[in-house]
Amino acid sequence: MGNALIVFDPTTGPPIAQRVQAQFEGRLLRGYQEGLQQGFDVTAEVAPSLLAFLRNDLGCTCLVDLTAVDYAKYPEAQPARFGVIYILLCPETGARVKVRAFVADSAPRLATAVPLFAGADWAEREVFDFFGIVFEGHPNLKRILLPDGYRDHPLRKGYPLRGKGERADFEVYRAFTG
Amino acid sequence: MYSYDTEVSELAENVVSVNVGPSHPAMHGTLRVKLQLAGEKVLACEQEIGFLHTGFEKLGEHHSFNQFITVTDRMNYLSPLNNNIGYALAVEELLGIEVPRRGQVIRTILAEMSRIADHIFCVGLMTMDLGAFSSVLWTMIEREKLYDIFEATTGTRLTTSYTRVGGLAFDLPEGFEARTRQIMDTCEQTLGQLRDSFVNNKIFLDRTQGVGVITKDQALSFGLSGPVARASGVPLDQRAYRPYLVYPELDFSVPLHEEGDCLARYLIRIDELEQSIAMVRQALKLLEPGPINHESAKRILPSKDLVYRDMESLIHHFKVVMPGQDHGIHPPKAELYSSTEAPNGELGFFLVSDGSHSAYRMRVRSPSFYNYQLLSHILPGHMVSDLVAILGSMNVIAGELDR
Numbered sequence: 001m002g003n004a005l006i007v008f009d010p011t012t013g014p015p016i017a018q019r020v021q022a023q024f025e026g027r028l029l030r031g032y033q034e035g036l037q038q039g040f041d042v043t044a045e046v047a048p049s050l051l052a053f054l055r056n057d058l059g060c061t062c063l064v065d066l067t068a069v070d071y072a073k074y075p076e077a078q079p080a081r082f083g084v085i086y087i088l089l090c091p092e093t094g095a096r097v098k099v100r101a102f103v104a105d106s107a108p109r110l111a112t113a114v115p116l117f118a119g120a121d122w123a124e125r126e127v128f129d130f131f132g133i134v135f136e137g138h139p140n141l142k143r144i145l146l147p148d149g150y151r152d153h154p155l156r157k158g159y160p161l162r163g164k165g166e167r168a169d170f171e172v173y174r175a176f177t178g
Numbered sequence: 179m180y181s182y183d184t185e186v187s188e189l190a191e192n193v194v195s196v197n198v199g200p201s202h203p204a205m206h207g208t209l210r211v212k213l214q215l216a217g218e219k220v221l222a223c224e225q226e227i228g229f230l231h232t233g234f235e236k237l238g239e240h241h242s243f244n245q246f247i248t249v250t251d252r253m254n255y256l257s258p259l260n261n262n263i264g265y266a267l268a269v270e271e272l273l274g275i276e277v278p279r280r281g282q283v284i285r286t287i288l289a290e291m292s293r294i295a296d297h298i299f300c301v302g303l304m305t306m307d308l309g310a311f312s313s314v315l316w317t318m319i320e321r322e323k324l325y326d327i328f329e330a331t332t333g334t335r336l337t338t339s340y341t342r343v344g345g346l347a348f349d350l351p352e353g354f355e356a357r358t359r360q361i362m363d364t365c366e367q368t369l370g371q372l373r374d375s376f377v378n379n380k381i382f383l384d385r386t387q388g389v390g391v392i393t394k395d396q397a398l399s400f401g402l403s404g405p406v407a408r409a410s411g412v413p414l415d416q417r418a419y420r421p422y423l424v425y426p427e428l429d430f431s432v433p434l435h436e437e438g439d440c441l442a443r444y445l446i447r448i449d450e451l452e453q454s455i456a457m458v459r460q461a462l463k464l465l466e467p468g469p470i471n472h473e474s475a476k477r478i479l480p481s482k483d484l485v486y487r488d489m490e491s492l493i494h495h496f497k498v499v500m501p502g503q504d505h506g507i508h509p510p511k512a513e514l515y516s517s518t519e520a521p522n523g524e525l526g527f528f529l530v531s532d533g534s535h536s537a538y539r540m541r542v543r544s545p546s547f548y549n550y551q552l553l554s555h556i557l558p559g560h561m562v563s564d565l566v567a568i569l570g571s572m573n574v575i576a577g578e579l580d581r
Contacts (some may be wrong), residue, residue, distance in 0.1 A: 069530055074530075075532050161240055
């Protein structure tokens with residue numbers, strides 16, 4: 001109690017963009033600045049090494065969030081259908097970095113981030129549950145919010161708001177409806 | 179399929195598998211914890227979530243930006259105002275607009291009052307989980323008073339839906355300032371009672387000290403945020419390091435504890451309550467007359483009074499509400515992650531806009547989701563009764579977990 005106000009200036013942190021660009025010369029799809037947040041687009045193959053570099057060398061030790069976007073119906077063309085988004089935080093400087101890893105449509109696969117960030121465990125399960133993206137090497141990749149026997153991935157574009165009738169598979173529902 | 183017949187089963191000699199929840203008097207919401215017990219001792223633990231799953235993120239892709247505000251109420255039902263404000267700030271950042279000064283001050287005051295309502299009830303519930311009962315009634319009385327103010331301001335007690343994109347639904351009611359000052363005084367007294375009754379209480383200390391310890395490294399690696407992380411020595415509070423609204427003008431400190439146990443999580447909430455009370459008092463002094471909504475009439479819902487009386491406002495209301503490319507709020511094609519400090523920690527909204535009247539992808543980063551997954555790592559080795567203490571100190575909200 002009574003500690004001084006902790007204020008960071010994200011611009012005084014380590015020059016993340018320059019270091020990443022020097023290290024990943026030619027392997028980044030794009031680098032950009034969104035407000036105070038730096039962003040890098042990469043392919044699924046480059047993502048694990050970029051995440052490891054950000055964590056081990058640039059101090060981004062905290063995974064704030066991990067999610068995915070299905071760009072199937074997005075009006076602007078993207079490098080691949082799925083984008084897996086990592087929001088990282090550097091606790092020393094307060095700097096934030098966004099990494100967007102593009103994953104192809106056919107059998108989407110990506111290496112897991114659990115060895116780097118323990119918090120990726122449930123977040124990757126959630127992405128697997130809702131988008132059907134498989135995280136290779138994940139210790140326990142199974143559905144997290146939907147029932148195990150669910151047949152589809154509801155946050156993919158094209159999945160209807162009212163569902164596809166999966167409810168009829170549930171034992172409890174059948175017991176009530178006969 | 180889950181069956182209650184298999185709720186208790188003997189696995190090996192002296193090892194019993196027990197389910198706590200999803201409907202259990204000691205559970206905070208629809209959570210289920212599968213325990214492997216040797217006597218009273220927990221050998222392993224697995225949490226199962228999803229019993230409440232309501233598909234809020236999918237709804238976000240079909241609701242317009244203003245419609246989704248009613249959905250944000252239901253994520254954390256102890257502090258809906260913080261969710262309203264966090265979401266409205268994210269959409270405003272996407273649109274590139276800022277609420278006028280009075281709107282910002284009102285949002286700050288209500289965000290802090292909502293934090294007080296959440297924290298005070300959380301500490302009350304935690305003491306109740308550990309055997310004390312009067313304390314939860316003290317805190318409930320305070321929460322009821324705060325809810326009275328929310329009702330006078332927003333029209334409802336629980337599902338407030340108070341913000342609009344670019345402003346607020348209504349201005350403050352008459353007598354708001356005097357009544358708020360009065361409630362802050364009584365909250366402070368209750369805080370004193372909570373401190374006096376529990377900080378030196380042997381039973382309470384035995385049940386919380388050294389129980390459910392989360393180290394600083396664990397907190398960072400699991401992406402913990404809010405009071406749970408700050409009780410483990412992570413000095414991060416977005417009100418301080420990424421200030422929004424009028425927080426830069428307020429004088430406050432970030433409470434920090436190093437122990438990372440249940441007691442530290444209890445104490446940090448008490449400390450934060452004191453800070454929040456001080457912040458509300460300071461912010462009340464910043465209240466000045468002025469507009470509460472952004473001036474852009476084509477993007478902001480006009481006030482209901484005007485819609486009933488004024489043709490121009492009726493047209494604007496129609497244009498903002500109706501879907502379609504020619505009407506409503508159309509942010510530019512962009513992606514954005516915006517976060518605020520909700521009572522439980524970092525509440526983030528990741529919005530992808532394709533230029534239409536609703537989000538292309540709506541992701542909610544809820545603090546409970548990241549906080550709760552640590553349970554299976556810290557619970558083994560503890561007693562069954564410690565599960566209740568640890569859960570109470572983490573303040574896991576099922577609505578926020580399942581979204």
